Amino acid sequence: xxxxxxxxxxxxxxxxxxxxxxxxxxxxxxxxxxxxxxxxxxxxxxxxxxxxxxxxxxxxxxxxxxxxxxxxxxxxxxxxxxxxxxxxxxxxxxxxxxxxxxxxxxxxxxxxxxxxxxxxxxxxxxxxxxxxxxxxxxxxxxxxxxxxxxxxxxxxxxxxxxxxxxxxxxxxxxxxxxxxxxxxxxxxxxxxxxxxxxxxxxxxxxxxxxxxxxxxxxxxxxxxxxxxxxxxxxxxxxxxxxxxxxxx
Amino acid sequence: xxxxxxxxxxxxxxxxxxxxxxxxxxxxxxxxxxxxxxxxxxxxxxxxxxxxxxxxxxxxxxxxxxxxxxxxxxxxxxxxxxxxxxxxxxxxxxxxxxxxxxxxxxxxxxxxxxxxxxxxxxxxxxxxxxxxxxxxxxxxxxxxxxxxxxxxxxxxxxxxxxxxxxxxxxxxxxxxxxxxxxxxxxxxxxxxxxxxxxxxxxxxxxxxxxxxxxxxxxxxxxxxxxxxxxxxxxxxxxxxxxxxxxxxxxxxxxxxxxxxxxxxxxxxxxxxxxxxxxxxxxxxxxxxxxxxxxxxxxxxxxxxxxxxxxxxxxxxxxxxxxxxxxxxxxxxxxxxxxxxxxxxxxxxxxxxxxxxxxxxxxxxxxxxxxxxxxxxxxxxxxxxxxxxxxxxxxxxxxxxxxxxxxxxxxxxxxxxxxxxxxxxxxxxxxxxxxxxxxxxxxxxxxxxxxxxxxxxxxxxxxxxxxxxxxxxxxxxxxxxxxxxxxxxxxxxxxxxxxxxxxxxxxxxxxxxxxxxxxxxxxxxxxxxxxxxxxxxxxxxxxxxxxxxxxxxxxxxxxxxxxxxxxxxxxxxxxxxxxxxxxxxxxxxxxxxxxxxxxxxxxxxxxxxxxxxxxxxxxxxxxxxxxxxxxxxxxxxxxxxxxxxxxxxxxxxxxxxxxxxxx
Numbered sequence: 001x002x003x004x005x006x007x008x009x010x011x012x013x014x015x016x017x018x019x020x021x022x023x024x025x026x027x028x029x030x031x032x033x034x035x036x037x038x039x040x041x042x043x044x045x046x047x048x049x050x051x052x053x054x055x056x057x058x059x060x061x062x063x064x065x066x067x068x069x070x071x072x073x074x075x076x077x078x079x080x081x082x083x084x085x086x087x088x089x090x091x092x093x094x095x096x097x098x099x100x101x102x103x104x105x106x107x108x109x110x111x112x113x114x115x116x117x118x119x120x121x122x123x124x125x126x127x128x129x130x131x132x133x134x135x136x137x138x139x140x141x142x143x144x145x146x147x148x149x150x151x152x153x154x155x156x157x158x159x160x161x162x163x164x165x166x167x168x169x170x171x172x173x174x175x176x177x178x179x180x181x182x183x184x185x186x187x188x189x190x191x192x193x194x195x196x197x198x199x200x201x202x203x204x205x206x207x208x209x210x211x212x213x214x215x216x217x218x219x220x221x222x223x224x225x226x227x228x229x230x231x232x233x234x235x236x237x238x239x240x241x242x243x244x245x246x247x248x
Numbered sequence: 249x250x251x252x253x254x255x256x257x258x259x260x261x262x263x264x265x266x267x268x269x270x271x272x273x274x275x276x277x278x279x280x281x282x283x284x285x286x287x288x289x290x291x292x293x294x295x296x297x298x299x300x301x302x303x304x305x306x307x308x309x310x311x312x313x314x315x316x317x318x319x320x321x322x323x324x325x326x327x328x329x330x331x332x333x334x335x336x337x338x339x340x341x342x343x344x345x346x347x348x349x350x351x352x353x354x355x356x357x358x359x360x361x362x363x364x365x366x367x368x369x370x371x372x373x374x375x376x377x378x379x380x381x382x383x384x385x386x387x388x389x390x391x392x393x394x395x396x397x398x399x400x401x402x403x404x405x406x407x408x409x410x411x412x413x414x415x416x417x418x419x420x421x422x423x424x425x426x427x428x429x430x431x432x433x434x435x436x437x438x439x440x441x442x443x444x445x446x447x448x449x450x451x452x453x454x455x456x457x458x459x460x461x462x463x464x465x466x467x468x469x470x471x472x473x474x475x476x477x478x479x480x481x482x483x484x485x486x487x488x489x490x491x492x493x494x495x496x497x498x499x500x501x502x503x504x505x506x507x508x509x510x511x512x513x514x515x516x517x518x519x520x521x522x523x524x525x526x527x528x529x530x531x532x533x534x535x536x537x538x539x540x541x542x543x544x545x546x547x548x549x550x551x552x553x554x555x556x557x558x559x560x561x562x563x564x565x566x567x568x569x570x571x572x573x574x575x576x577x578x579x580x581x582x583x584x585x586x587x588x589x590x591x592x593x594x595x596x597x598x599x600x601x602x603x604x605x606x607x608x609x610x611x612x613x614x615x616x617x618x619x620x621x622x623x624x625x626x627x628x629x630x631x632x633x634x635x636x637x638x639x640x641x642x643x644x645x646x647x648x649x650x651x652x653x654x655x656x657x658x659x660x661x662x663x664x665x666x667x668x669x670x671x672x673x674x675x676x677x678x679x680x681x682x683x684x685x686x687x688x689x690x691x692x693x694x695x696x697x698x699x700x701x702x703x704x705x706x707x708x709x710x711x712x713x714x715x716x717x718x719x720x721x722x723x724x725x726x727x728x729x730x731x732x733x734x735x736x737x738x739x740x741x742x743x744x745x746x747x748x749x750x751x752x753x754x755x756x757x758x759x760x761x762x763x764x765x766x767x768x769x770x771x772x773x774x775x776x777x778x779x780x781x782x783x784x785x786x787x788x789x790x791x792x793x794x795x796x797x798x799x800x801x802x803x804x805x806x807x808x809x810x811x812x813x814x815x816x817x818x819x820x821x822x823x824x825x826x827x828x829x830x831x832x833x834x835x836x837x838x839x840x841x842x843x844x845x846x847x848x849x850x851x852x853x854x855x856x857x858x859x860x861x862x863x864x865x866x867x868x869x870x871x872x873x874x875x876x877x878x879x880x881x882x883x884x885x886x887x888x889x890x891x892x893x894x895x896x897x898x899x900x901x902x903x904x905x906x907x908x909x910x
Contacts (some may be wrong), residue, residue, distance in 0.1 A: 141349065
């Protein structure tokens with residue numbers, strides 16, 4: 001935190017605060033002033049506030065490198081990863097709020113872990129291969145290099161929850177699996193190691209809480225910090241599931 | 249008092265912890281994983297470049313096997329590693345990667361035919377064999393003879409962790425999230441679990457277990473600039489230390505990674521240099537060949553970090569408001585390669601530096617990265633002094649890495665150690681000695697100690713500010729216990745840390761007085777623990793009057809095998825002690841498969857031990873004799889240093905390898 005930006009801006013960061021453990025507390029905005037520094041991110045700015053203004057401020061950072069997906073929040077109303085948001089890309093007045101839809105722990109800290117775990121259990125996001133017993137001494141199964149790359153592309157999701165917060169459908173259907181869920185299904189659907197049939201996937205997402213619930217507003221694609229191809233994967237899964245339903 | 253009983257308590261939900269969990273589950277035991285954050289957010293996810301396993305599928309890995317991986321690892325460790333552990337590890341790494349492939353990791357694969365690669369700044373064509381098409385491929389990394397580092401683009405840790413966590417879901421592993429272990433319950437040299445604090449509600453919970461595993465990662469955050477996630481604060485090591493019984497090993501062995509971006513210290517993978525990237529100075533001059541003509545940018549990490557620092561000290565660094573740095577040039581790899589195989593690096597450059605690494609150079613400098621030291625265990629991952637306490641992964645020192653870890657060996661270690669330790673714990677649980685007998689009154693006593701400490705922090709007045717103490721500790725570690733060390737600075741560091749430790753007893757939690765979710769309270773008790781850990785590092789570094797691996801003393805530049813071929817062991821016997829207690833554990837040369845030699849970097853400054861030539865001739869004689877008899881490499885290895893009987897039966901099988909036995 002040394003040299004300041006040339007224009008010596010003092011950022012005014014307004015944060016939606018609430019401690020659900022404190023019966024006296026109620027949701028309110030609080031504004032803090034932070035002298036901007038070169039290369040400052042919201043990670044640095046929020047830690048500055050905690051260290052110099054209010055050490056009770058709650059937020060979640062882990063990797064602070066845009067890799068782990070912990071620090072998603074609403075930055076001026078838009079869901080994004082705070083750690084990799086440079087303050088120089090924002091106006092002097094900044095508004096921060098916790099991601100909606102997830103359980104609030106306090107201030108900007110939310111319980112995405114619980115939501116995501118529920119989703120993973122519901123969609124059984126693991127390789128289903130009843131027939132295949134592994135002998136790890138043996139040469140691994142082969143896979144086409146291009147296919148491995150394609151699976152990795154979808155495997156890059158960091159479960160940050162931005163797509164859920166940016167989703168119009170989930171506002172109306174609270175059990176909607178969201179783009180994060182549909183992307184995961186697309187990932188396992190693509191993976192030849194997973195032996196689930198289209199019919200089995202249909203049982204899971206061939207309904208209004210799944211792929212047919214999406215209203216195609218595509219806020220998810222706009223806000224995904226990893227630029228996952230959510231639009232095309234949702235469309236693809238919808239075609240596959242439609243085909244499956246017609247077949248049966 | 250809330251009490252939860254389980255067979256195995258696992259503290260830490262990263263790769264190592266989760267692999268222990270699925271392993272003991274498979275053997276039919278019950279476990280609970282405590283984790284600060286959702287497991288998928290653990291620091292394992294930040295590992296970028298890859299996992300070492302000697303599959304030898306790519307043409308550049310031809311001839312690779314367990315022996316070569318072993319030899320690279322021992323040289324890399326500057327002979328500090330436990331060679332039996334290194335043998336167990338290199339034997340199991342191929343199994344671990346195949347297991348992960350089975351669980352869904354989309355490892356990058358070999359593509360038959362020609363492809364272009366950059367080697368030593370030149371374009372070369374590599375022709376992959378038809379028969380290897382579709383097998384797991386590998387890239388080059390520092391300090392390795394073969395291309396052995398398997399990867400998924402540069403998101404290897406992420407893919408591994410996601411597959412591992414999904415496997416844990418599948419196996420219905422119980423995960424207690426946002427729970428922090430703050431002390432271990434122990435009695436008469438036996439560990440019985442931990443007292444944990446719920447970070448959301450503040451509630452204290454006693455977890456009683458037959459076996460307890462610490463897999464909490466490293467302690468990089470005792471330094472002010474580190475590539476580590478902010479949760480890597482050494483709390484696992486601290487609670488082990490605070491038992492007064494468990495020991496820590498080689499705490500002074502700290503690795504600095506050559507290429508973290510300036511100023512924020514975020515990692516750019518060694519894969520950048522492995523794939524052909526270069527280090528340049530302020531004049532755009534490639535300086536590494538001048539220092540290390542053989543391995544150049546791909547010398548071992550400790551060596552590259554020191555050479556970079558030396559070069560900057562000669563005035564060749566690029567000046568910036570954040571101090572000097574050098575350049576990492578990956579533009580020569582081309583946009584297509586970067587966008588496919590180095591995409592996290594590209595995102596990091598775009599988001600944190602505002603540059604496009606396919607067009608511009610990346611400002612980098614060596615930054616704290618890895619903790620070779622940790623909770624001292626035997627080859628089974630169990631503490632040598634506290635029965636029932638296990639540890640694995642970066643948290644532990646079992647001791648695979650000695651004084652310098654090779655890139656690509658860390659994530660590999662997490663899953664290999666996890667799968668082995670799960671078996672040893674299961675064996676223990678199936679034996680009579682694992683039975684529990686601890687009086688609940690004693691559990692309550694441990695609970696009360698922790699509750700009293702927290703209450704004291706919250707009611708204290710006119711005390712110290714934890715942030716001030718912590719920042720000072722971080723600065724001391726950075727400036728006086730860094731890449732190059734000397735007696736004077738280290739003494740200063742120890743003295744001041746000792747004083748900080750005293751002051752930390754007087755910490756007051758300002759303003760924020762909630763017993764529930766309270767970051768100020770968390771910072772207060774963690775700071776107290778971190779300062780203790782910092783003291784073990786600084787004191788270990790001060791007393792070790794030699795240079796070995798990443799521990800580099802300007803006043804003692806020689807590696808001194810005559811006096812220092814031993815592990816540093818730290819304890820904190822009484823909570824009132826002002827300083828930790830150090831002792832040493834001899835490393836026996838006479839049982840080594842690979843007696844100490846020259847690593848091949850710079851000038852050979854080794855002071856040899858008198859046993860070394862004796863053991864070397866014995867090894868040479870055995871080698872010669874068995875080779876003339878036409879014995880296999882396995883038989884020869886077994887004659888030199890048997891290890892197979894130490895492995896669980898299920899992992900003793902010979903690895904299939906393309907071109908060797910397939």
